[in-house]
Amino acid sequence: MDSESTVTTCYRHPRVECYVRCTRCDRHICPDCMREAAVGHHCPECVKEGAKSVRRARTIVGGRISATPVVTYVLVALNLLVYAAEVVRPEIVDRFEMLGARLVGPDGLHYVYESGLPAGFHAEGLVTGEWERLLTGAFLHLQPTEGTFGLLHIVMNMAALWQLGRVVEPMLGRARYLVLYLLASLGGSVLVLLLDDPGQATVGASGGIFGLGAAYYVLARRVGADMGQVNRFMALLLVWLLLSAGLTSWQAHVGGLLTGGAAALALAHAPRGRWQLPVQAAVLLVLLMVAVGAAVARVSELAGGGVPL
Incomplete structure (x- = not known):
């Protein structure tokens, strides 16, 4: 088998060789794209999608919490x-x-x-x-x-x-x-x-x-x-x-x-x-x-x- 066929690259940076996969979407990601997660690493897109589903904290009256007035x-x-x-x-x-x-x-x-x-x-x-x-x-x-x-x-x-x-x-x-x-x-x-x-x-x-x-x-x-x-x-x-x-x-x-x-x-x-x-x-x-x-x-x-x- 040709050794080049086994080389994997980052889905965001095709010229960068890598062997780590995003634990959510299973795509290969390079060190620049790795985002630490509870288990393994996530890619930037999966991190962004996950943030959308996280409910933001609100004040008692329903306003967005902000530490800076x-x-x-x-x-x-x-x-x-x-x-x-x-x-x-x-x-x-x-x-x-x-x-x-x-x-x-x-x-x-x-x-x-x-x-x-x-x-x-x-x-x-x-x-x-x-x-x-x-x-x-x-x-x-x-x-x-x-x-x-x-x-x-x-x-x-x-x-x-x-x-x-x-x-x-x-x-x-x-x-x-x-x-x-x-x-x-x-x-x-x-x-x-x-x-x-x-x-x-x-x-x-x-x-x-x-x-x-x-x-x-x-x-x-x-x-x-x-x-x-x-x-x-x-x-x-x-x-x-x-x-x-x-x-x-x-x-x-x-x-x-x-x-x-x-x-x-x-x-x-x-x-x-x-x-x-x-x-x-x-x-x-x-x-x-x-x-x-x-x-x-x-x-x-x-x-x-x-x-x-």
């Missing part, structure tokens, strides 16, 4: 970048801060909003269709020139976001975490619109942060964590709410806390299995519709019955 890092970086931009160009704050309705006179000063615009005046805020303010205001902060609380505003908010995010994001998964944060920010803006002076502008990430605080409490109870530390943290959060009431918008804090808590309850207590994601999505969508509906109703009232689009 990427979304938290991105949110902190985005807030800091926006803060740097507003220091360079302060007019950014006037354009994107959370604002219901006010008038700007020919002198550039702000006046109480009236549905019938006086000559030379123009309106600004949600009442003119600037709906993006409901979220953009949550990424702006007080500037250093706005009193002693200016720089401290973003420092405190980012420290809280950093601490809470690194705990809550791995428990929720990235997508659910981001949705909850944005919903809580929206809820904070909506409560400001409903309860505060519509001509009073607000900025800050506090709504989203208080929403994360509520989520931390709900999730900790859901997983049976030691509530002593959690309760102490919530007490500090409430103290923060009381002490900052005269400096920042307590409405944004409470709105974020309630919205974040409701979203966390929906995520944590949805039935496990195939209906978990549909139930979570449905409840979160209802929360979004309630917040948007309340904002539209309030703006319609301010506009005298007509809603600007």
Whole structure:
């Protein structure tokens, strides 16, 4: 028999002689293609096929487990970048801060909003269709020139976001975490619109942060964590709410806390299995519709019955 007929080569590298077979597909594989297995070696294709059948670990709410809180890092970086931009160009704050309705006179000063615009005046805020303010205001902060609380505003908010995010994001998964944060920010803006002076502008990430605080409490109870530390943290959060009431918008804090808590309850207590994601999505969508509906109703009232689009 010709000795060349007995030479075997790797199925992926035909020029490489080899004598080891994949224990799954029985094809010859060279050292570069060998992947250690419980018994023998597998080829790269069999390893890839096997990975598809392995069920990935999930968080208690159904999100993908991730050790690195990427979304938290991105949110902190985005807030800091926006803060740097507003220091360079302060007019950014006037354009994107959370604002219901006010008038700007020919002198550039702000006046109480009236549905019938006086000559030379123009309106600004949600009442003119600037709906993006409901979220953009949550990424702006007080500037250093706005009193002693200016720089401290973003420092405190980012420290809280950093601490809470690194705990809550791995428990929720990235997508659910981001949705909850944005919903809580929206809820904070909506409560400001409903309860505060519509001509009073607000900025800050506090709504989203208080929403994360509520989520931390709900999730900790859901997983049976030691509530002593959690309760102490919530007490500090409430103290923060009381002490900052005269400096920042307590409405944004409470709105974020309630919205974040409701979203966390929906995520944590949805039935496990195939209906978990549909139930979570449905409840979160209802929360979004309630917040948007309340904002539209309030703006319609301010506009005298007509809603600007």
